Amino acid sequence: MEGKIKAEWDTLRKVVVHKPGIEMFMGLLDPEASLYERAFNRYKARSEHDTLQRTLKEEFGVTVQRMDKSLMDIAEKDNSVKSALIDMALSVLHFDGVEAEVNEAKAQLKENIDLYDMNHFIDILLMRPEVHLKSARGASAMHMKITSNDPLSNLYFMRDQQATTDRGIFMSRMSKPQRRHEPEVTKLVWKAMNLPIAGEGKGNATIEGGDFIPMKDFALLGNGDRTNDEGVKQMLESGVGFDEVAVVHQPLHPLIPGDQPDPMIDMHVDTYFNVASSSTVIGSELLLNNAKVDVYYKEEMGNYKKSGTHTNLHDYIKSKGFNIVSLSTLEQMSYSSNFLCIKDGTILAIDSARIIKSVLNDLVYKAKENPSRYGALLDEVKKEYAQFTGAGGVFPYKKEMYENGIDAYVLNLENITGGYGGAHCMTAAIERK
Template sequence: MLRITSEWSKLRTVLVHEPGIEMFYGILDPDAFLYMRRFNIEKAINQHKQMVGKLEKMGIEVLKVKEAITQKAKNDSEFRKLLEKIALNYIKYEGDGKAEENFSKIRKDIEKLDAYTLFDIILLNPTVLSHEALGTNETVTRILNEEPLANLYFTRDQSIITDQGVIIGRMSKRIRRRETEIIKLVFQALSEKPLKEITEPAFLEGGDFMPFKDFAIFGTGDRTSISGIMQAIDFTDFNEIVIAYNPEIEETEDYMLTMHLDMYLNTPKEEVIISNSTILNKTLAHIYERKESGFTLKERTNLLDFFKRKGYKVIEVGLAEQLSYATNFLTIENSRILSPKVDRNMVNIMEYLERKGYTKLLNEVKEEYNKHITDKDFFPNKKAIKDEGIEYEEIDVSELTGGFGGIHCMTMPIKRE
């Protein structure tokens, strides 16, 4: 059974989804698909390949969502039948009187389709619309892909792995809701039975969960509900559970900038966190303690005070760095991280803030950016990082962050020591 107790335990296996045609739809309508901006898909896909290559060079096994599912379908007839059944749920035929006949044909021919095509049907959710053109005997066909899963490459979000096992989440946004169907197939392909699947009306997303060995933190806000957290905590053995109320950035009221816990907090080693103290101080935290009868509310505080009382050291990042995914790194092992190139992300963040009209925040970010340029100390190139003995490697994911997430968002640790 898969179990993870801390973010800094040595990483052995990580799950990713290599983006493909589904990303095209996000580019067409970024806001509807929860993207930050339009970006270069070719470069984004190449950056993802480079990230995977870097992880493999670091000695980490990288599982790819599509490969895990399709390879299992090729080798396991029962799993193949399940994949066929789910694919038939996500293809529809509509039009001039032949919809039922056409669906019967695809159902009859489903065994002829390869596993990759079955996967793509679930990914894209196509509807085939056919009708006779006026004045002709020709049939005109249109294919609509309803809510294709353009965000699937953020594989952190569809599930969590606690110190007891796997929990399948429930996505807050309809445009991402079907992603959990694919992740459930991945865990089935790995012969891993989830302990729990979050049920409606609750929501739980993986970017809002972080284990810290003796305690775990759940973020709550636009993407994860209190009821979702309460469904999950019974499937943990942590002594304490912290519910952190994801803060808003002043002036903006833009939940996307702190949509998940990992957008403003991370840990590169035991008893050390990376964050912005002002943000942590504004983050309301409810501390729950495990009792024989279950978890009971112990204290109301803020995340900064909570970590200080725990004896954690806070390595400070500026607000501009935090907005530029400085905390969205992946911890490879205690005192070793894979970090995004924050300076390249910051340029894109400034463009976003200008487009949104966040003038005060934009000026603050510009000032910080210019200071970092002068001092040459963009995260993680900081004295505090080096003094703490934290090793780091950087990789450019500046196109991929156009989807509104960084390296932590794009990677789901499956096995840690």
């Protein structure tokens, strides 16, 4: 059923994506503040996103829906959706200045509502503009300054604003203020598409879709910087129906000192672990061994009981009969685990070899700024880089892939991954069969 997914390896039928627009330009003005990993070429990033869409459609027969186009098309046919879109856009558009001038601007906007196309209101949601008006000398003279308040520069990571579970779509409540408004937009889209909404994170909960992976008889749910304890609680109460849920605690990286995880090394489960088939998973064994797992069993719908099992993600997955293809630290940091499973044994992978140098250079900068925290990690990554340049075999071109029967279709996503995410993060899967 569309809007419900039971297993990550079931054949992918439909995804929703968002091709980044002007909001990405805003994000690149300060990549770090925008939660991007590094600076990159926006023109090339958009072109890479086009290639991702085209590959899914033409090579694999996946239905790819652009979020903005789908919402616009539905709104033009359904007045209730159109009204909801316009109302939401007007609620985030603000005017500031002399009261009379502000009132006049608002009145003109409302008077001209029917003249605007639906993309106009979608762009308002993406940019969240505030218009500052100030009179100047002379007839019709006006100083106008437009600012953008928390533009949705990460919206193209369409995995995170919701988790598609066996019960439907569970709406996220994003951990970071830069991303807090994204689920408001995607929830409007899912409602317009008549997809089942199982629930949503509320109150003090934070929960993000990159922390959820369905695995047929059980599911993984991350717990850490992006999905907190309350988010886990609410997901178990209304978001999932699996008989077993393994709550995976964000691991400390052994090469980074301190008692706090680096949120940009392994912020979501899918940044260090992913599923390639019904028998094989791929991940950083270093992190899998350090990721503690609590196992919950369903007593009745909405009521899960924590077992007394104490294990880690590596041992838990092995106990389920899965083989593990191990990633090095540098491969993991180069988004190797953030592939998209197309069907059982076939994945759409990132050409990690094209990214590792950028990742290494970024780590060199971080280690220079904070050598005590990142020095050991940099030393290890440098060793791995030397090995790769000498022998090759960077993911997905590893013999273990062939040994486990995994077919990898490789894409160059060198620029767009600079926002911190790959093909998995950039796709909201809404149907698998």
